[in-house]
Amino acid sequence: MRRRKFVSLLTGAAIGWTIAAEAQQAEKIAHIGYLSVAAGRNPLDETFEQALQQLGWTINQNITIEYRYAGGRQDRIATIAEGVIRSRPDALVVWGPPLALAAKRMTTEIPVVFLMTFDPVEVGLVSNLAKPGGNLTGVTGLASLEIFFKRLQLLKEIAPGITRVAVLVSTERTMSSGGQDVCRQDSGPRT
Amino acid sequence: MSAAKILGLELERVEVEAPSGLELAINAAKGRGIQAVYVWPSGFTFSFAKEISDVTTASGLPSMHFSKEGVLAGGYSPMPPT
Numbered sequence: 001m002r003r004r005k006f007v008s009l010l011t012g013a014a015i016g017w018t019i020a021a022e023a024q025q026a027e028k029i030a031h032i033g034y035l036s037v038a039a040g041r042n043p044l045d046e047t048f049e050q051a052l053q054q055l056g057w058t059i060n061q062n063i064t065i066e067y068r069y070a071g072g073r074q075d076r077i078a079t080i081a082e083g084v085i086r087s088r089p090d091a092l093v094v095w096g097p098p099l100a101l102a103a104k105r106m107t108t109e110i111p112v113v114f115l116m117t118f119d120p121v122e123v124g125l126v127s128n129l130a131k132p133g134g135n136l137t138g139v140t141g142l143a144s145l146e147i148f149f150k151r152l153q154l155l156k157e158i159a160p161g162i163t164r165v166a167v168l169v170s171t172e173r174t175m176s177s178g179g180q181d182v183c184r185q186d187s188g189p190r191t
Numbered sequence: 192m193s194a195a196k197i198l199g200l201e202l203e204r205v206e207v208e209a210p211s212g213l214e215l216a217i218n219a220a221k222g223r224g225i226q227a228v229y230v231w232p233s234g235f236t237f238s239f240a241k242e243i244s245d246v247t248t249a250s251g252l253p254s255m256h257f258s259k260e261g262v263l264a265g266g267y268s269p270m271p272p273t
Contacts, residue, residue, distance in 0.1 A: 148229075149194040155227055155255045156198045162226040162253070165195075166205040166217070168243065169231045 030063045033084035033092040033110075035099045039071045048093075070099065077102050085110060097123045104136060114138030121146065202229075210239045213246045221250050228254040230261060240264065 038044070045067065049059055057063040066087060068080040081102040084092065091111045094100045100114035104125060112135055114125060120140055126132035129146050156162065195202050203225060207216045217228065228247045230236045236243060240256055244264035247254035256262050 151255050151257075152195060152200065152229060153198060155229060155253070156200065159227055159253045163199055164201045164203065164223075164225050165227045165229050166203050166220045166225040166252075167229045167231055168205050168207065168216075168236065168254075170236060171206050171208045 029061075030057070030091075031087070031089045032063060032065045033087065033089035034065050034067045035070070035081055035084060035092065035094045035103065036067070037070045037077075037096050037099060040069050041067070074098060081106055097125070100125050100136070100138070104134075108135055110135060112136045112138075115140070119146075210242050213239070213242055214249075217243075217246045217250050217252065221252060226252065228252050230254060230256045232257045236261075 034045075034048075036042075036045070049065070052059075052063060059065065066084055066089060068084050070076045070080055077098050081094075081099060085103070085106050089110060091113060092103050092107075094103050094112060094114045096115075100112065100120075101124065103110075103112045103114075114120065114136060115138055120126045120132070120136075120138060121128055125136055125138070126134070129150075152165070155165065203220065203223070205216050205220045205225075205228075207213055220228070228243075230240070230243055236257075240258045240261035241264040244254055244256065244261045248265045254261065
C-alpha cells in the first residue's frame, strides 16, 4: 500500500503537470483517460485521486477520470485503449508497458503519462530518458543503466573525492542483468 | 570503458538479505574502503530506505537513493525522488 501510494503520488504529479496549463487557461473540467491492467477499482485508484486532490484537482469539480480496466487480459488492451482515446481526453494515464505501447500506437496528440517498473527505452516507449520526445512521459521504478550512470555521476559531483562506491542490493532477484554486469565489470571477482 | 571508470569510480556489489544485516554489510564495506553507497532500486531497498539511510549516515557514508523515504532520512537523490 505504501508503494502504491508513492507511485500514485508521482503519477498524480506528472498528470497534474501535464494537464495544468491547458485546463487552467480554459477554466474547463479536465478529462483524464485512465487505463489499468487491474480487474477493477482498487486502492491504487483511490490513492491516485488523493494525489490529484493534493495538487488541486478535485474529481467532478475541475477534473473527471474515465477508468478502464483490462482485467489482466492482453486481448482487451487495444479495445479499452481505443475506447478511451476516442473520447479525446486531455491526457492519458497508463499502467504498465502493454497499455503504454497501445496508447503510443494509437495517438500522437494526447499526452500520455505512463508508470512502470521497466525501462521505457528498452520497451520502446521513448527514444531516451533525457529527451523522451513525442507525447509520452512517465514514471519508472526501473533499474536501468542510463539512470544508474546519471545518478552515479551526480553522486560523484556531490562527493567528488570518492573513488569506491558500494552498490547496495538485496538478495531478492530484482536487479537487472545490466546492473549486475556493471558491478562485475567494475569490481572484479568480489561481485 | 564503463561510465563508472570514466568517473574514476570502482563499484562493489554489496548484498543484504534482511534489514538486520544492513549495519554489518555497510560497516564491512566501509572497512574495505567503500566511501559511498548507491542504493539499487528494489522492493527491499524501497521498503527499508530509512533504515539504509540511517545506517549509512551513522557510518559517515553518503548514500544515493531513489526513493523519497531515503532522502528524507538523510540520503541524496539527484532526481526527483520517487
